[in-house]
Amino acid sequence: MNTQASEYKGDKYPLPLRLLHWVRAVLIIAQLWTGWTMVRLNDALPAKFDWYYPTHKQFGILTLLVVLVQLAIRSRKTLPASPAGLATWEKKCSKAAHYLLYGLAIVVPLMGYSMSSTYTQSDGVPFFLIHLPELLPKNDNWFSVFQWLHRTLAYTLLVLVVLHVLGALKHRYLDADPRNDVLRRML
Known part of the structure; x- marks a missing residue:
């Protein structure tokens, strides 16, 4: 192990949070793409309502659950401090963005769930093998x-994800200061 890697080992996020971060990232990007694609499809295309909408709804609920699990784990773990080399404004922007x-x-996802619940022609919110109740x-x-x-x-x-990346x-x-490499904390 090189010296630089061992020097930074203690400021990595706990493994469960790193894994959930990447799962959440993939889910959100996939949701954004699926949502953007499905609303542009012709209503006559069966896949729009047979695949895109149900898939988007299911993975929207899954994204919500992953985030809630992530927040529960975060509340119980000690998280690494912001890198010392970051300027105060960068630390504040990072915290606000997170x-x-x-x-x-x-x-x-809650607004999507509410959309589906209130739409008179909606058949509800599927979540893989179950059908979630419409609450509104x-x-x-x-x-x-x-x-x-x-x-x-x-x-x-989407804008925040792009800024985050x-x-x-x-x-x-x-950045000149290698301590500022926040990506390695999630790898």
Whole structure:
């Protein structure tokens, strides 16, 4: 093991959080792609309603559950401090971005669930082998509100994901201080 690797070993996130981080990343990116794709498909295409919508709903609920498990684990683990080489503004932006990423990873699926629950022509929310109850009354006016929120917040999440990735790459490849390489903490 090289000296630099052993020097930074203690500031890695716990393994369960690292694994869940990457699972959540894949789920969110897949959800964003699936959602963007399905709304652009022609309604006459059977796959739109037979595959895309049910898959998007199921994996939206799965994403929500992964985030909740991740937050439960985070609350019980000691997390590494921000790298000492980061400027104060970078630490504050990072903290705010993480709060927003977690918050949106919860709120976006909840808005999708609410959309599906309130839409009068929805057949509910499948979750793999079970069918989840619809918790809200059918109301197409409320559906329109939840649809707008779901879409707007999903695009906001996409922007944050891009900024998160760009920030990690900036710290890895452009920062002079190797302690700023936050990506290695998640690998």
